[in-house]
Amino acid sequence: xxxxGNLPFIVAMLLVIxxxxxxxxxxxxxxxxxxxxxxxxxxNLFLVTLGYRAEGIAPIYTHAPxxxxxxxxxxxxxxxxxxVIGLATTALLLSFAVLVxxxxxxxxxxxxxxxxx
Amino acid sequence: xxxxxxxxxxxxxATPLLGAFAAPLIGKLGWTVxxxxxxxxxxxxxxxxxxxxxxxxxxxxxxxxxxxxGRLPLPSGLAAPIRIMLEVDGxxxxxxxxxxxxxxxxxxxxxxxxxxxxGGALYDSLLFLLIAGVFGLVLTGDMxxxxxxxxxxxxxxxxxxxxRTWRKRSSEAAFKVMxxxxxxxxxxxxxxxxxxxxYGGLNIAYLATNLGGTMVDRVALALLIAGLAMKAGAVxxxxxxxxxxxxxxxxxxxxxVANSQASLYALFRVLFTLYGQxxxxxxxxxxxxxxxxxxxxxxxxxxxxxxxxKRLIAFGAVxxxxxxxxxxxxxxxxxxTRPDFGLTAITGGIFHMINDVACIGLxxxxxxxxxxxxxxxxxxxxxxxxxxxxGTTVLFAVGAFALAxxxxxxxxxxxxxxxxxxxQLSPVLAVIAVLASIVLLAVFVRAFQAVFLGPxxxxxxxxxxxxxxxxxxxxxxxxxxxxxxxxxxxxxxxxPAANALWSGQGDYIRAVMGG
Amino acid sequence: MNGIDTGFGVWNPIAxxxxxxxxxxxxxxxxxxxxxxxxxxxxxxxxxxSGNEEPEPEKLHVRGDHxxxxxxxxxxxxxxxxRAVHTGVLSDYVAWFVGVLGVVLIILALVR
Numbered sequence: 001x002x003x004x005g006n007l008p009f010i011v012a013m014l015l016v017i018x019x020x021x022x023x024x025x026x027x028x029x030x031x032x033x034x035x036x037x038x039x040x041x042x043x044n045l046f047l048v049t050l051g052y053r054a055e056g057i058a059p060i061y062t063h064a065p066x067x068x069x070x071x072x073x074x075x076x077x078x079x080x081x082x083x084v085i086g087l088a089t090t091a092l093l094l095s096f097a098v099l100v101x102x103x104x105x106x107x108x109x110x111x112x113x114x115x116x117x
Numbered sequence: 118x119x120x121x122x123x124x125x126x127x128x129x130x131a132t133p134l135l136g137a138f139a140a141p142l143i144g145k146l147g148w149t150v151x152x153x154x155x156x157x158x159x160x161x162x163x164x165x166x167x168x169x170x171x172x173x174x175x176x177x178x179x180x181x182x183x184x185x186x187g188r189l190p191l192p193s194g195l196a197a198p199i200r201i202m203l204e205v206d207g208x209x210x211x212x213x214x215x216x217x218x219x220x221x222x223x224x225x226x227x228x229x230x231x232x233x234x235x236g237g238a239l240y241d242s243l244l245f246l247l248i249a250g251v252f253g254l255v256l257t258g259d260m261x262x263x264x265x266x267x268x269x270x271x272x273x274x275x276x277x278x279x280x281r282t283w284r285k286r287s288s289e290a291a292f293k294v295m296x297x298x299x300x301x302x303x304x305x306x307x308x309x310x311x312x313x314x315x316y317g318g319l320n321i322a323y324l325a326t327n328l329g330g331t332m333v334d335r336v337a338l339a340l341l342i343a344g345l346a347m348k349a350g351a352v353x354x355x356x357x358x359x360x361x362x363x364x365x366x367x368x369x370x371x372x373x374v375a376n377s378q379a380s381l382y383a384l385f386r387v388l389f390t391l392y393g394q395x396x397x398x399x400x401x402x403x404x405x406x407x408x409x410x411x412x413x414x415x416x417x418x419x420x421x422x423x424x425x426x427k428r429l430i431a432f433g434a435v436x437x438x439x440x441x442x443x444x445x446x447x448x449x450x451x452x453x454t455r456p457d458f459g460l461t462a463i464t465g466g467i468f469h470m471i472n473d474v475a476c477i478g479l480x481x482x483x484x485x486x487x488x489x490x491x492x493x494x495x496x497x498x499x500x501x502x503x504x505x506x507x508g509t510t511v512l513f514a515v516g517a518f519a520l521a522x523x524x525x526x527x528x529x530x531x532x533x534x535x536x537x538x539x540x541q542l543s544p545v546l547a548v549i550a551v552l553a554s555i556v557l558l559a560v561f562v563r564a565f566q567a568v569f570l571g572p573x574x575x576x577x578x579x580x581x582x583x584x585x586x587x588x589x590x591x592x593x594x595x596x597x598x599x600x601x602x603x604x605x606x607x608x609x610x611x612x613p614a615a616n617a618l619w620s621g622q623g624d625y626i627r628a629v630m631g632g
Numbered sequence: 633m634n635g636i637d638t639g640f641g642v643w644n645p646i647a648x649x650x651x652x653x654x655x656x657x658x659x660x661x662x663x664x665x666x667x668x669x670x671x672x673x674x675x676x677x678x679x680x681x682s683g684n685e686e687p688e689p690e691k692l693h694v695r696g697d698h699x700x701x702x703x704x705x706x707x708x709x710x711x712x713x714x715r716a717v718h719t720g721v722l723s724d725y726v727a728w729f730v731g732v733l734g735v736v737l738i739i740l741a742l743v744r
Contacts, residue, residue: 016307023300023726029292032722036299043307050314075313078261082306085268089299092272096279096295099288109722112289115360115428116720293722297729304733335740343733353728356718400743404736415714422704422711424697461639496696525645525652530636537640559700567696572689601645603636 008049015042029097029107033090040086044079051075125169126183126203129213130252132162133220137245144238152228155241159224162248166217170210170610178613180206180621180628182258202320204258206625207613208467212255212382214610215471218595219375219478220248222588223368226482229582230368230489240280240366247273247372254379258629260309261319263383267305267348270376271298277369278361290364294357297347304344308337321391322629325622330395338396341387342404348380351442352411355435359419362431367485368588370427371478374434378470381438385445389618390625394452402450409446410549412439417556421563426487426494429564430480433520433557437473441466443550444535447542448619455619458538464615465534468607472519472527472599479516479592480561483509486585487568490578496567500574509581510569512589517561519596522554527596530603 015038022035051072059073097107104112121128136158143154173181183203205213223244231237250273253266275298279291313319315334316327328334343354350358358377362370388401416436423429444466451459486509487502488494503510519526522533532554540547599606617625635644670676679686686692704711 020726020730023296024723024730027723032296036296036303039300039303043303043310046307047310047313050310072317074319075310078310078313081261081265085265085302088272089268089295089302092275093292093295093299096275096288096292099279099282100292103285103288112292112722113720114286115289115293115364117715117718293725296722297725300726300729332741336737339733339737339740342736343729346732347729353717354725354732356720356725356728396740397743400739404739418707418710419714419718421700422715457639500693500695524643525649530643530645533641533643534636534638537638541640559703563696563699566694566699571693571695574690574693601649603643603645607636 005052005054008045008052012042012046012049015039015045018042027109029100029109029112030094032109033093033097036093037086037090040082040090044082044086047075047082048079049075122168122172124183125165125172126181126205126256127185129162129165129169129217129256130203130249132158132165133245133249133252136162137242137249140242140245141238144241148237151238151241155224155245156228158245159221162252163217163221166213166252169205170214173205173207173210174609174613178207178616180204180617180625182628201262202258202629203256204322204625204628205256206621206628207615207617208382208385208621209255209617211467211471211610211614212379213252215378215474216248216251216255216375218471219372219474222478222482222591223248223372225591226368226485226585226588227366228584230366230485230585232489240277243273243276243280244369244372247277247369247376251372251376251379255382258321259319260312260321260324264302264306264309267380267383268299268302270379271295271302274298274361274369274373274376278365278373280366280369284364286360287364290357290360294361297357301344301347304340308340308344311337311340320629321386322626325391325393325626326630328392328395334392335396338387338392338401342384342401345380345384345387346408346442349377349384349442350412350435350438351408352415352435352439355412355416358435359428359431362434362481363425363428367427367481367488370431370481370485371474374477374481375474377434377438378441378474381441381470385618388449389452390622393622398452399450402446402448402452405442405446405449406546409439409441409443410546412436412442413550413553414439417553417560420560421556424496426484426496426499426564426568427481429496429560430477430484433480433560434473434477436553436557437469437477437520439553440532440535440550441469441473443539443546444469445618447539447546451542456541458541460615460619461534462538462542463618464607464611465531465538467614467618468534468603468611469528469531471611472531472596475592475595475599476516476520476526476528479512479589479596480520482585482589482592483513483516484568486581486589487513490581491575493575496564498574499568500571501569502575502578503569504573505578506569506581508586509589512586512593513569514565515593515596517565518558519600521558521561523558525600527599527603530600 019035019038023032026032053069053071056069056071059070101107144151185201250266250269257263275291275295279287281287311333312324316324347354361373413436416432420429420432444462448459448463491499493499519528522528536547635642
C-alpha cells in the first residue's frame with residue numbers, strides 16, 4: 001500500500017521524465033527549453049519535498065518550542081538557490097535560441113546542425 | 118599563520134568574482150585601465166593559489182578546512198558540519214594551481230587577442246566568472262555548493278562560447294552546450310537531493326562517513342557519474358566538446374579544457390572520497406575504463422579527418438580526457454587489492470592533467486594566433502604561415518609533439534606512467550593507449566603541415582602581438598620544464614594529489630569530522 | 633631527482649636529451665663530410681620529374697586536408713559510421729547522455 005506522502009516524489013519524477021521526453025522528441029528549440037525547465041521544476045519539487053515534515057511549522061523561529069516539529073530549512077534554501085540558477089539558465093538558453101533563429105531562420109533542431117561530423 | 122594564509126581558500130574564489138562584477142564598471146575608464154585591472158586580478162588570484170598550495174605542502178599535505186561565516190563546532194556546541202565550507206587537500210591544491218596557470222595565461226593572451234577594443238569588459242567579466250566557478254568547483258567541500266559552482270561555470274562558459282554573437286556557428290554551439298550543461302547540472306542536483314534525503318547532510322566528509330551503499334546511493338552515483346563524465350567530455354557524450362572548444366575564442370577554449378578537467382576532478386572526488394569502497398569499486402572502475410578507451414579511440418580517429426583547425430585540436434583534447442579517465446579508472450578498479458601499479462596509474466593520470474592543459478592550451482593559443490593572422494580556419498586554404506610567423510610555428514610544434522607524447526616533452530613522462538601501469542592490469546589497455554598516441558602524432562603532423570608548411574598561401578598574415586607570444590611562451594616553458602624535470606614536479610605537487618585519492622579518504626573525513 | 637621510476641622501467645629526460653644531442657652532432661658531422669661539389673641555386677637542386685617541367689610550388693603543394701587520404705580511405709567503413717553518429721542534432725546528444733545514464737544505472741544496480 002503506497003503512502004500518500006510519496007505522491008510528491010512520483011510527481012517530481014514524472015516532471016523530470018516529461019522534460020526529458022520534450023528534450024528527446026520535440027523539434028522546436030523553445031519546446032526543448034521548456035523541457036529543460038520541466039526537469040528543473042521536477043528536481044526542485046523533489047528537493048522541497050525532502051524537507052517536509054507532517055504538521056511542521058515554518059523554520060523561521062529561533063526559540064520554537066521543541067514539542068512542535070519544524071519543516072527542514074536546508075532544502076528550502078537549496079530550492080531557492082536552484083530556482084534562481086534556473087532562471088539564469090533559462091534566460092540564457094532563450095537568448096541563444098533567439099540568436100540561433102536570427103542566423104538560421106528556423107527553430108527546428110534537426111536543421112541546426114552545421115557543426116557535425 | 119597570518120590572516121592572508123588563513124583566508125587564502127576563499128580569497129581565491131572571491132578575487133575573480135570581484136573581477137567579474139567590477140569589470141563592466143572599470144571598463145568605462147578605458148582600455149588601459151581595464152587591461153591593467155584584469156591583469157592585476159589574474160595575478161592576485163595566481164598569488165593566492167600559490168600561497169594556498171605552499172601552505173598545504175609545507176603543512177605535510179594535511180587537508181585545510183575553511184569554514185565560512187563562523188567556526189566549527191557551532192556556538193551552541195553542535196558539531197554537525199552544517200556550515201558552508203571549503204576543504205583543500207593535495208588534489209584540490211593541484212587543481213587550483215592548474216586553474217591559476219590557465220587564468221593568468223588566458224588573461225595575458227586576451228589583452229591583444231581582440232582586434233576591436235569595445236565589448237572587452239563584458240568578455241573579461243565572463244572570463245573571471247568562469248575562472249571563479251572553476252576555482253569554486255575544485256575547492257568546495259560541500260555537495261550543494263559544488264552544484265552552484267557547476268552552474269556558474271556552465272553559464273559563464275556558454276556566455277563565452279556564444280560571445281561572438283555575429284557568428285552563426287557560435288550561437289548554435291552555445292545553445293547546444295548550454296542545454297547539455299544544464300541537464301548534467303540538474304542530474305547532479307538530483308543526486309545531491311537523493312544523498313541529502315537519506316543522510317540529512319551535504320558536506321562531503323559527513324556524507325562519506327555515512328554512505329552505506331544502498332540502492333539509493335547507487336542511483337545517486339549513476340547520476341553523478343553520467344553527469345560529470347558528460348561535462349568532462351567522455352565518449353559517447355562528447356559531441357558538445359568539439360563544438361564548445363572549436364567555436365569559443367582561443368583563450369576560452371583553453372579555460373574550457375580546465376573546466377572539463379574540474380568536472381573530471383569532481384568525478385574522482387566523488388568516487389574516491391565520497392564513495393570509496395562502499396560499493397564494488399572494480400565494476401565502477403571498469404565503467405570508467407570502457408568510457409576512457411572509447412574516448413581515446415573515437416577522439417583521435419575523429420581528429421584525423423577534421424577540416425577545421427580548431428575542431429581538429431578540440432577532438433585531440435577530447436582524446437586526452439580519455440587518458441586521465443583510463444589511468445584513474447585503473448586506479449579505482451584495483452582499489453580493493455591496492456597493488457603498487459594502482460598508485461602509479463593515478464600519479465600518471467593526475468600528472469597528465471597539468472601536462473594536457475599546458476599542451477592543449479598551447480595548441481589552442483597557437484591556432485588562435487594562426488587563425489587571427491590568416492583570417493581562415495580551414496585546413497585547405499591555410500598554409501605557409503611558417504614563412505612569417507616563425508615563433509608561433511615553433512610553439513605549435515612544441516605543443517603538438519608534447520601532446521602526442523614525444524620525448525623529452527612533458528606528455529611523454531605522464532603517458533609513460535599511464536602505459537606502464539595500465540599494462541599491468543591488462544595489456545590491451547596500454548596497446549590502445551600507445552596506438553592512439555601514434556595516431557595523435559599523425560593528426561598534428563597533418564595540422565602542422567597544413568597550417569605552417571608549404572608555399573605562402575596567405576599573402577600577408579598579420580603579425581602576432583607580443584602579449585600573445587608571451588602567454589604561449591609561458592605554456593611552452595611549462596611543457597619543457599615539466600618534460601625535463603618530471604621527477605621533481607611529481608615529487609612536489611603530483612604525489613600529494615595522487616595520495617589524496619589513493620589513501621586520503623580518512624584524512625579528508627577526519628579534517629572535518631574529527632576523531 | 634630528474635627521472636621517474638614507473639615500477640616497471642625508468643625515464644631520465646636529461647640523459648635522453650644528452651644522447652639525442654650527441655646523435656644530432658654525429659648527424660651534423662656526417663652532413664659536413666658530405667659532397668663538396670653540391671651548389672645551391674644551380675641545376676643540381678631542381679627536381680627531376682621524368683623530364684617534365686617542374687610546376688610552381690603552389691601547384692605541387694599537398695594541402696593538409698589531403699594528407700593521410702589513403703589511411704582514411706582504407707577505414708572508409710569505420711569513418712562512414714562514426715561520422716554518421718556525430719549528427720549535430722541536440723536531441724541525439726541528449727539521447728546518448730540519457731542512454732549512458734541508463735546503462736550505468738543498470739550496471740550499478742546489478743553488480744553488488
